[in-house]
Amino acid sequence: MGALFTPYGIPGPVWSGAPTVVADRGLLPAGLALGTLAVAAVLAGWRVRPPVLAAVPFAGAALPVLLVAVGAPWPVLPAATLLAGVSALLLAALLTPRWALASLVAPTGAVLAVSGVTGFLATRSGTLVAEGTLVVAAVVIGVGARLAGVRVAGSVAAVGAACALAVSATLAGGLPVRAAAYPLLGVAVLVLAVAAASGRRLVVGRVLDAAAQAVALVAAVLAVESARHLATVCVLWGWPWRCGCCGGASRPVDGGGSRPSPPAVSCSGRGCCWRRAG
Structure with missing residues (x-):
């Protein structure tokens, strides 16, 4: 050992x-x-x-x-x-x-x-190489494994390894941990797209759908120390939020995602102090 x-x-x-x-x-x-x-x-x-x-x-x-x-x-x-x-x-x-x-x-x-x-x-480079290797191997297992349970396990492992790679790459670049929320959100979007492509009726699709939501939640947790970053993550993911100072709320744009409405002049945070719309 x-x-x-x-x-x-x-x-x-x-x-x-x-x-x-x-x-x-x-x-x-x-x-x-x-x-x-x-x-x-x-x-x-x-x-x-x-x-x-x-x-x-x-x-x-x-x-x-x-x-x-x-x-x-x-x-x-x-x-x-x-x-x-x-x-x-x-x-x-x-x-x-x-x-x-x-x-x-x-x-x-x-x-x-x-x-x-x-x-x-x-070392930083060694960590990134190792995690990248795990991502590739887990994706191959998630796609090509003979047993359905093994494919599900490989898919979940791929999501976890990709999240670890996103966080490690951010920290290796000298950025604060809250900056890792954005690459994590990118991982969540990619996982959600794969879940939609595989079909949510399948076990793998449902598991990946849940995994994408979990990754987005982790991204929000990492950004919680900065209200501006937290608001950006939540609005990009499509969660409705409202500014706690001026009441400006995120609103749909052409039926797609959401964006914040312009904050009032009295808003102390200029749109950075969002709270979830109730």
């Missing part, structure tokens, strides 16, 4: 910089033993078809142990574990459902993917 989640010792703060790598030769026998077990599992895995699936847990454990033992430079270890984990998850989701895929490959892939993302949190 140490090679998976603390390969460079006690992790520092997020985005504290690339860690110093020191080879741990003492882990080499353990890594070789795990590799031997992987080969033995292939040879003895007569109950698993194909037999190579029986070796996935041992190979997944051997990968980070061997990389730590030889002192692989950063970001080789997190990149290898992330790619291996994502590949295992895609394999489990896209192939014909089997017992071995659900019980051996999928859990191993999830652990490796989490380990890889954790390792990439050391």
